[in-house]
Amino acid sequence: MSLLEIQALGISFGGVRAVHDVNFSVEPGEIVSIIGPNGAGKTTLFNMISGVYRPETGRVVLSGETVTGMEPFRLAKRGMSRTFQNLQIFQNMTVLENAITGFHLQERGPVLADLFNLPGSRRRARLAEAGARALLARVGLERAADRDAGSLSYGSLKRLEIARALAMQPKVLLLDEPAAGCNAVETDEIDHLIAEVAASGVAILLVEHDMKMVMRISNHIVVLDHGEKIAEGAPAEVSRNPEVIAAYLGTEAENADG
């Protein structure tokens, strides 16, 4: 049994099949990438897995439990965390507070204790803050801790979102284009961070347009086209698959190979 199993997942919008009959699985410590041309249904697939959309067909199985269409906060409790293609940062908070929010499941407690500032509430908040500061240091944002999140650069916000997701100590981490809009140095940093997280045993599901990055760090690649899986396998295998080249990769695959 795999940690995360996607079975025959499908959804359509207004009669158009956005994703149809997609199957694959992710093991602990594995990096699985979903690639495909624009509009292939990658983000839709992500949104179904992470509970933002409810799939019409198929099942999502997490640690042997069927979690299909479960609300995101219930998935979070079961160890699934994600980042967003179009950043979802809490702009009304500081960088540190954004990271602390990732510890919500650990720091939450009775509301009355929070209202009256009881020692238990202060202790929970203190622990979460210490954890958040450590995570910010890990992604290189420790010096920005007290700044408004809205004032960070795009690349820094991407890292902040990853830090917030890591705060939950997830078993499965879904990353939706973590390197989009980042320069070469930032991409490299995110690259290392993802490899490091996977090495610690977290299963990673990745959607990314940067083919070099995908080819370099993935253990396994799933190729979508028009909402259907047209190929899957190791990076070298996939990049040689004629159907994949025809659908999407074109000359980029040769570059990545060379």
Add this chain to the structure above:
Amino acid sequence: MRISGKYWTLIFLAALIAVTPLFFPSGYYFRVGSLLFVNGLAVTGIVVLTGYAGQISLGQAGFAGIGGYACALAPVHWGVPPALAVVLGAAVSGVLAYLVGRPILRLKGYYLSVASLGFGILVAMVLNNERELTKGPDGINVPDIGLRGLLSDWGLNLTNGEFWYALTGICLLIGAWIALNLQSSPTGRALRALHGSEVAASTVGIDVARVKIQAFVISAIYASVAGSLMALQNKFVTPDIAGFLHSVEMVTMAVLGGVASVPGAILGAGVLTLLPQVLTVLAEYEQLILGLVMMGVMIFLQEGLVPSILRWFRGRDE
């Protein structure tokens, strides 16, 4: 730094409440002061709901009405001491907020505004029409809270105005303390997070519907206690306390001062309580000037008075 900020706010507020009476030319000002504090308390509840959680209620006056009439009815009909009736009203308001909020707050968008608007109108209608119980639109007497006699037994002789000034001032301080505690607590962070992005809040494990209900219940209790204090102080209450205009007035106060900040909202309550007192000189132009001030603030200081002014000062420091 955040912690000291919280206590500085409270110390400043306490000092202001304690020192201002030294400059009162007459006893009447104690009454204006306590009116201001009661409004400030209700508006602090709106900071929790709207400023932290980003949810808008247009029915806060409904809860004020429940708090007010609890103090009018419970002592007479069930022999509850008036001070305990405040707690009873708050409990009823909290439960009703939960019942109204539970089905509504699962939905995204403006459903809460519409539902709470309906709830407020419903409460006002009941208070107007259940003449057997509430005596209808003419209002009803509210028994004395009785604490002033207790204080004079202990040798502390206060005039009625001084007593209510002190009591409502202390209640406002406690209310501000609680709201400020909440802001930097785990629950407050969850509320502000869902304000920033509901989907991201849910992704980190925040049960968005649940914490929204918590915020709504808390704000209802604030409004209810404020309504109780208003009724007890006036020794009289009419259904106007639950009227739509009162709800709008509370939201306006919060937005004017800065809805995300406790001192801002209290300042907003202060301005809108005092301005009509000052503008009575200008009699028929009162509404006009009030409207112009509101428009000016919304156009030039969109975050509200206090956050805009703080931002301006910070900008000058850099």
